Amino acid sequence: MLKPLKPELVHGSRDYYFIKNVISYEIVPVLDIKEAKQAVNVTDMSPMHVQWVKSHPGFGDEIRLAKQFCKASRVYGAESYIRGFSGHVLDILVIHYGGFEQMLKAALKWKDKEVIDPEKYYKNDAMKQLNSSKTESPIIVIDPMMKERNAAAAISYEKLERFREAAKAFLKEPSTEAFKIKNMTKAELKRRAGKDKLFILEAEPASGKEDVVGAKLLKAMEQIRNLLKFHDFIVKEADWEWDKKGKAMFWFIVGADELLPVKMWPGPPLEEKQRVENFKEKYEKTFIEKGRVCTYIKREYIKPEGLVKDVLNDKLLMQKVKKIKILPP
Template sequence: MHEEILRKVLEKVKPSNQDLTRMLSAARKLQAIAEKKMKQLGIDAKVMLVGSAARGTWLKGEKDIDLLLLFPEKISEEEMEFLGMKLAREIAGSSGKEEYAEHPYVRMVFEGFEVDLVPCFDISDPTKTKSAPDRTPHHQQYIKERIKGKLADEVLLLKQFAIGIGIYGAEAKVQGFSGYLCELLILHYGSFMELVKNACNWYHGVVIDIEKFYSDRRDLSKLFPNQPLIVIDPVDPKRNVAAAVSHRSFSVFIQACRDFLKSPSLNFFFPRPPRRLTQKSLREILKQRETRFIVLYIKHDGMSEEVMYPQLRKTAKAIHTGLVQRGFSVLRYAVWSGDRHAAIVMETFPKKLPNVEARVGPRPPIDSSKFIETYINSERTIVGPTVNEFGNIVFEIERKWRDPVSVIKDLLQKRLGFGKDVADLIMKGNCELLIDAEASKLLRNEDARLFLSEYFDDRLPWYR
């Protein structure tokens, strides 16, 4: 049964010779354009096709091509960045858009492919990098020497599995499995099915060290603290290839492997989409849930997802903490970012807290005089001091915050613990609060509609 499913998947995802020819043709044309621009600008650099397109682990239908613009180690980081971005802009022309991850790069569209032009250093020692892309040529060489033929097919299966269960990509939005991580996992276990069988028994902090750099695994918990999956980079033993993998993505992968082993299905690779949300269905869902659904809808000027998602998550956590500290429960929260807008969703309960709350003080032998002084003459005190059944001094006082919207408005005024750029956008007034059915405004944007659809149909994809 498993073999039949995997055969069908491979038929769908393995590129044909025609697909490969088309992609490689576009890549070669781009390399020629890059080399021509280097000569025109008098820039000493090399261009290299990297990633799955160059390693034979490219999925059919993938539109990504990665080109490195490699500069000599002898120049400074500032000069490399300046010359690299100048060259990238010249190559991309009007279709280019500057993006930022750890360092700036240019994204362009060429013959239907989305191309990343990434400046970096041409280093001889991958353990002495100045930026993350510097290692990529060494990753390329390591993988190309070891993954060929049937092993490449196994990588394709794993990549599509990760896509299907929603954890493919190391970018900030996904926090999942990169293509390189998928390649290393297949290299280590030898096949997709062996990986699935072994992953069923993974535990937090599991270590995969292909080159056996570390004899004592205890050292790794200090080197990579609180990281659920540790895969030592074969070209740089101080780097965890799985560093981007969140606790959620790690757990989703393990559960998917366990479920696939028990009940194999194409749904793991090609899941059904979530139920498409409409204004009517949104109103019905909110009525059924009886929570307070609050959306902080933010307008931005095209900030990169790599910048926005970490800041949105940081801001969401600060808002979550503020709500909980004021007596509200948060059922769930989520974040989303698009081309020009972003959103933080908070689903809270109750919709309104009672007017009274208890303030519990110390019990003997701790002196309670300062606690009593704080509340005895307060205008907000309703009852007290008294002593509860546990022996604590207690006052019952008038609650300051009764509804979650007022709490969030106060938090937006203070912006403590918010992501810097998100805080700046809020301070400038580039945001609005949408309460309950007002969230239907997001449905005008198809990406935001998908985000809300997934939020309210929040099932592991293969269960849809």
């Protein structure tokens, strides 16, 4: 039946078919089950989730608003390279709070490790009963179909904070602009950077499955950001954008101040006498600071330009991307 459509078999926790046309389709086989405990894979519960949503009529438009808002805010998708809100989670949140705006208002009040339990499976003790591996996300959304599952496990702190910032801005000044998906432009990045230094990089992804390729791109961006921080540069913004088709764009906004040519290098605490002696043998000039032996060492970089240029030749970075280059700002 699918053969004329030339489907692509995609391997995952449950293999599925991808059909690319004017509209792209994913056809995922699932088991016909009546209870969550019969599920072999989480996708087997999808029809049950659809039925749960249908059992709460009247939220269709509110859910669509929530999903479009998250797409425009760049926090939509539970893929490993996005770490945002899945459609499944947004269905649950909108229904639980009674609408799109109600969900945004609630989000501004969420505490760290906020537990959202629409079916009231737990009596304020979810964190004690759930496996610790299920509660690493900033919010915990108990899946209405399976109480042992945190439906929001993929959400990162970074994406939650971005969502909350977008929610706060929208509630303060509602606008249709909040639902428009806009690609990042050089002009906008220049505006954001102001007097700080702006670095824009273009990365050509390696070939492979979308999720794997995306994860490698994310790690490449994080590697550059972390190196800038390691060398004491103030990274005010580090982010990236990828349309899943062509090249990705990384950008970094770094404080404009040039670093001093030397920096303090802390050594072992004074009570560790042998390590202190070793430290003093290694470094000619040392001093005591807050109970530790210290020295001053020459910085490898005092300007971020040199670091960014050098990192493009890093072998570890080139394992994550096919090609990468600096674009003029």
